[in-house]
Amino acid sequence: xxxxxxxxxxxxxxxxxxxxxxxxxxxxxxxxxxxxxxxxxxxxxxxxxxxxxxxxxxxxxxxxxxxxxxxxxxxxxxxxxxxxxxxxxxxxxxxxxxxxxxxxxxxxxxxxxxxxxxxxxxxxxxxxxxxxxxxxxxxxxxxxxxxxxxxxxxxxxxxxxxxxxxxxxxxxxxxxxxxxxxxxxxxxxxxxxxxxxxxxxxxxxxxxxxxxxxxxxxxxxxxxxxxxxxxxxxxxxxxxxxxxxxxxxxxxxxxxxxxxxxxxxxxxxxxxxxxxxxxxxxxxxxxxxxxxxxxxxxxxxxxxxxxxxxxxxxxxxxxxxxxxxxx
Amino acid sequence: xxxxxxxxxxxxxxxxxxxxxxxxxxxxxxxxxxxxxxxxxxxxxxxxxxxxxxxxxxxxxxxxxxxxxxxxxxxxxxxxxxxxxxxxxxxxxxxxxxxxxxxxxxxxxxxxxxxxxxxxxxxxxxxxxxxxxxxxxxxxxxxxxxxxxxxxxxxxxxxxxxxxxxxxxxxxxxxxxxxxxxxxxxxxxxxxxxxxxxxxxxxxxxxxxxxxxxxxxxxxxxxxxxxxxxxxxxxxxxxxxxxxxxxxxxxxxxxxxxxxxxxxxxxxxxxxxxxxxxxxxxxxxxxxxxxxxxx
Numbered sequence: 326x327x328x329x330x331x332x333x334x335x336x337x338x339x340x341x342x343x344x345x346x347x348x349x350x351x352x353x354x355x356x357x358x359x360x361x362x363x364x365x366x367x368x369x370x371x372x373x374x375x376x377x378x379x380x381x382x383x384x385x386x387x388x389x390x391x392x393x394x395x396x397x398x399x400x401x402x403x404x405x406x407x408x409x410x411x412x413x414x415x416x417x418x419x420x421x422x423x424x425x426x427x428x429x430x431x432x433x434x435x436x437x438x439x440x441x442x443x444x445x446x447x448x449x450x451x452x453x454x455x456x457x458x459x460x461x462x463x464x465x466x467x468x469x470x471x472x473x474x475x476x477x478x479x480x481x482x483x484x485x486x487x488x489x490x491x492x493x494x495x496x497x498x499x500x501x502x503x504x505x506x507x508x509x510x511x512x513x514x515x516x517x518x519x520x521x522x523x524x525x526x527x528x529x530x531x532x533x534x535x536x537x538x539x540x541x542x543x544x545x546x547x548x549x550x551x552x553x554x555x556x557x558x559x560x561x562x563x564x565x566x567x568x569x570x571x572x573x574x575x576x577x578x579x580x581x582x583x584x585x586x587x588x589x590x591x592x593x594x595x596x597x598x599x600x601x602x603x604x605x606x607x608x609x610x611x612x613x614x615x616x617x618x619x620x621x622x623x624x625x626x627x628x629x630x631x632x633x634x635x636x637x638x639x640x641x642x643x644x645x646x647x648x649x650x651x652x
Numbered sequence: 653x654x655x656x657x658x659x660x661x662x663x664x665x666x667x668x669x670x671x672x673x674x675x676x677x678x679x680x681x682x683x684x685x686x687x688x689x690x691x692x693x694x695x696x697x698x699x700x701x702x703x704x705x706x707x708x709x710x711x712x713x714x715x716x717x718x719x720x721x722x723x724x725x726x727x728x729x730x731x732x733x734x735x736x737x738x739x740x741x742x743x744x745x746x747x748x749x750x751x752x753x754x755x756x757x758x759x760x761x762x763x764x765x766x767x768x769x770x771x772x773x774x775x776x777x778x779x780x781x782x783x784x785x786x787x788x789x790x791x792x793x794x795x796x797x798x799x800x801x802x803x804x805x806x807x808x809x810x811x812x813x814x815x816x817x818x819x820x821x822x823x824x825x826x827x828x829x830x831x832x833x834x835x836x837x838x839x840x841x842x843x844x845x846x847x848x849x850x851x852x853x854x855x856x857x858x859x860x861x862x863x864x865x866x867x868x869x870x871x872x873x874x875x876x877x878x879x880x881x882x883x884x885x886x887x888x889x890x891x892x893x894x895x896x897x898x899x900x901x902x903x904x905x906x907x908x909x910x911x912x913x914x915x916x917x918x919x920x921x922x923x924x925x926x927x928x929x930x931x932x933x934x935x936x937x938x939x940x941x942x943x944x945x946x947x
Contacts, residue, residue, distance in 0.1 A: 383845060414846030426838040431860045440856070441846050474670070492846065 329356035330499055330532055331380075336392035338375050338384065338556075348609045349375040351556040352392070357500065362526055362533045364547030364564070366540060366579070370603060372556040373536045377502045381413050382406075397499070415445040418493040422505040424486035428477035434461075434488050435473035438495055445496045460491040463528075464521060483514035487521065494525055501525070504536045519546055540583055544568060552576050555604055555614035558633065562640035572636055572647035574619050575599070613645070621646040678940040685936020691929035698742050699749040706739035710896040719912055728918050731904060737915070740896040741922050747890075747897040748926060751812050751881040752874040758816030759823050759873060760866065767827025768854050772835055782828060788821040797880050801889040808897075811890040815877045826869050830862040837861075864941050871934020875927030882923050898923050 338350040350372040357363050365373045379390045381401060394401040396417065401409065421427050428437060438460055439453035448456060454473070461469035464487040477485060486506060493501055503522065507515035523546055525531055535547055543550050543564065550567045552560040552575065560573040571577045581597035601618035604610065613631050616622040623646075631643045679685060698705060708726075714734030721729040728737035770781035788796065800814035834840070835858065843857050884890035885899025893900050898919040905915035 381845065383841065410847045410849055412847070413844070414848075419842075419845040421838065421842065423838045427842040429837075429839040429843070429857055429861070431863075444847060444852075489842070492842075 330359050330361075330397065331357040332393075332395045333376075333380070334393045334395070336376065336379065336390070336394065338372070338379050339389045340387050341389065342387065345607055347606050349388075349556055349606060350379070351609055353553075353556075353558055354392075355551055355558070355561065357532050357534060359499075360526060360530045360532050361549065362522075362535060362547045364535045364537065364543035364550045365553060366537060366543055366550060367553035367559075368538055368603060370606075371553045373538075373553055374504050376553070377419075377504060377534060377536055380502070381409060381417055383419075411445070414441055414493075414498070415496045416498050417500045417502065418496070418498040420486070420489050420493045420501065420503045420506045422508050424482050424489055424509060427489055428485055430477055433474050433476055434480070438473075438488070438492050441492055441495045456495070457491075460495055461488070463494070463525075464488070464491045465517075466491075483510055483517065486510060486514075486518055490518075490521060490525070494529060494531065497529060498531060500534065501531045502534045502536070505538070506535070507542065508537070508539075515542075522546055540579060552579070556606055556609075557614060558641075558643060559615070560640075560642045560644075561633075562637075566637065566640050570637060570640070570649055572640065572642040572649065573615075573644045574621055574646075575615050577649070578618075613643075675940055679936065682936045682939065684932050685939075688929045688931070688933030688936060691925060692933055695745050695926050695929070696749055698745040700746075702743045702746050706736075706742040708736035708739040710735065710739045710743040711894045712736075719908075721912075721914070729912075729914060731901075731912075731915055732908060737901075737918055740901055741898070741918060743896040744898040744901060744919065744922065745926075747808055747885070747895075748878045748881055748923075750808065751815060751890075752878040752926075752930070755812045755816035755819060755877040755880075756870050756873045758812070759819035760870065762817075763820045763823030764827045764859075764866065767824040767829075768831045768858060770824070771828040771831025772850070772854055772858070778828070781824065785821045785824045785828075789825065793818050793822075793876065794880060794883060797884065798887065798889060801884050806884075806889045806892055808891050808895075811881055811884045814884070814889075815880045818880075819873045819877065822873070823866075823869060826865060827862065830865055831858055834858045834861050864938050867941065868934055868938050871930050871937070875930045878926050878930075879923060882919075 333356070334354045336350055336353040337348070340347040340349055353372070353376055355363070365376070367373050375384065375388075378384050379388070380394050380396075382390070384390065390402060392402070396412070401412065404412070428434070435454060435457045438457040439448075439450070442448045442453040442456055443450070457473055458469045461472055466472050466484060466487050472480070472484075477488075480488065490506075506522070507518050510518060519542060522533060522535070526533055533546075535543065537543060547564050550562060550564050551558060552567075552573065554575050560567070560571070560576050562570075567576065568580070571580055578597065578599040582599065584596055599618055604614055604617065610616075611630060612628060613619070613622070613626045616626045619626065621644075625645050631645045633641045633643045634647070635641050636647050712735065714730065716734065717726065717730050718732055718734045719730060720726045720734070723729075726736050726738070728741065730736055731740075766781055770778040791799075797814045797818040800817055801811055804810035804814055831854075840853060840857060843853055848857070881890055881897065882899035882902065885897040886903045888903070891897035891900055893904070901919040902916055905912070905919070908915055
């Protein structure tokens with residue numbers, strides 16, 4: 326197996342707030358291979374976004390980040406800011422949730438795509454323009470040569486998200502981090518954007534980290550899935566494996582909460598919810614973070630942090646009592 | 653949707669040229685703004701070409717024609733020394749325009765970088781800049797200007813400096829406030845993830861977003877400075893007699909207010925007209941430069 330493109334080891338993020346420290350991410354480790362699509366799922370506030378923002382040090386100064394993020398042989402957490410800026414947008418780029426406001430309102434779409442090209446690739450105005458048209462075609466915006474001179478407010482939300490993706494892939498990055506890229510869009514547009522992400526991976530060979538709380542999206546696009554809970558990794562497995570043989574009770578709970586209107590004829594089973602709520606991240610319990618909500622919890626669960634174990638091939642889970650059934 | 657309605661076979665035009673044409677068309681649809689621009693340009697032309705436009709030397713006295721009124725020789729009459737009022741108003745435009753534009757440029761040059769640095773970096777530098785600004789803002793604009801002009805000494809250059817510095821706090825507050833708001837916009841982190849450094853963020857992403865606000869403030873500051881110059885000159889802290897300025901003309905006129913009120917009326921009208929024209933022009937510019945404007 327070749328060395329992974331991105332290797333995150335023991336990544337922890339702590340925010341020092343007026344009310345004391347908040348442990349947003351606790352010793353996360355994962356890898357991303359060339360051209361691979363990794364889905365990171367978990368509910369709001371579980372540390373998905375913080376994990377990905379910390380990769381190229383986008384967090385505010387109140388955050389303390391430890392661990393290592395090795396990308397292409399360099400530790401991004403130790404890289405000088407000047408060099409890191411050359412990585413941002415060129416080798417690792419981001420697409421955020423808010424397409425409506427992520428474009429600068431006073432510049433045309435073409436100008437904003439061109440800005441990245443001129444900064445990182447040193448293209449001239451005219452060649453940046455030509456490349457921007459190509460990029461708009463790549464993200465399937467019709468009449469690209471005319472759209473280029475329009476301002477963000479003249480485009481719809483889905484169109485703007487396509488422009489954001491065009492900016493993100495402009496310099497042919499090795500990694501594209503998409504943080505809830507479809508959440509702010511309506512369902513029909515979502516499908517188009519996901520389709521586009523698949524297309525980009527296929528045509529450009531870009532590795533993608535897809536952050537979402539939507540398991541359907543993950544099933545659709547990802548190769549591998551990482552489930553996060555309360556700042557820790559709960560479970561990680563190839564996508565088909567995870568959906569077929571979920572091990573962690575939290576994952577099982579998440580899958581049980583997906584509505585399946587077309588399955589089980591006549592038996593419209595009630596959606597299962599996970600009882601309880603996410604623990605506060607203020608103090609990390611020296612126990613399984615899911616213990617209070619878990620049907621399998623026992624003394625061991627409440628007294629120790631479960632280590633990650635490989636229970637099936639390529640399938641790791643942080644649980645003392647893994648298993649498929651709600652035992 | 654006008655872009656979609658364009659015939660597809662239209663010849664390819666440079667987008668910049670197209671934008672210029674669009675802005676021109678929007679501007680021409682605003683008669684008040686056009687009138688403002690015409691008047692402003694008229695004053696600027698007057699200021700630049702004063703030596704050629706003025707029928708007389710503004711300081712030349714003619715004791716055979718004191719207090720002349722409405723003669724063909726002196727269209728706006730003469731003052732107590734027989735100096736031609738029209739010529740003095742034309743030359744006075746020079747002082748007013750110079751002070752108006754230069755002091756505003758000076759204020760923006762000092763204030764905008766300071767305000768943006770304060771708003772962008774926050775922390776102690778913001779505290780220092782913002783608190784000093786608050787202290788300065790507690791002095792009324794003209795009081796500050798009069799005080800500074802008194803310290804610097806009476807001359808046109810010092811009046812420009814005094815008025816420019818007096819306008820700095822207001823500009824700092826605006827630049828800082830705008831920066832504070834704009835740095836929270838989603839396109840700022842979007843630019844950061846694409847590798848932009850602080851200078852790029854401040855000057856290429858934040859500054860262009862506040863140009864319309866700065867422009868509005870400039871169109872308030874320029875007429876303010878024009879009036880300020882008149883006040884300083886009126887008080888003897890600006891242009892020194894016998895050099896012509898609208899302020900010194902008002903000063904001279906006040907002793908003869910009952911005999912020859914027109915001596916005060918004409919320079920007064922010039923001040924009002926100039927100030928009004930800048931304000932109206934500024935409103936129009938603000939409207940057309942906003943990309944959300946559709947007309």
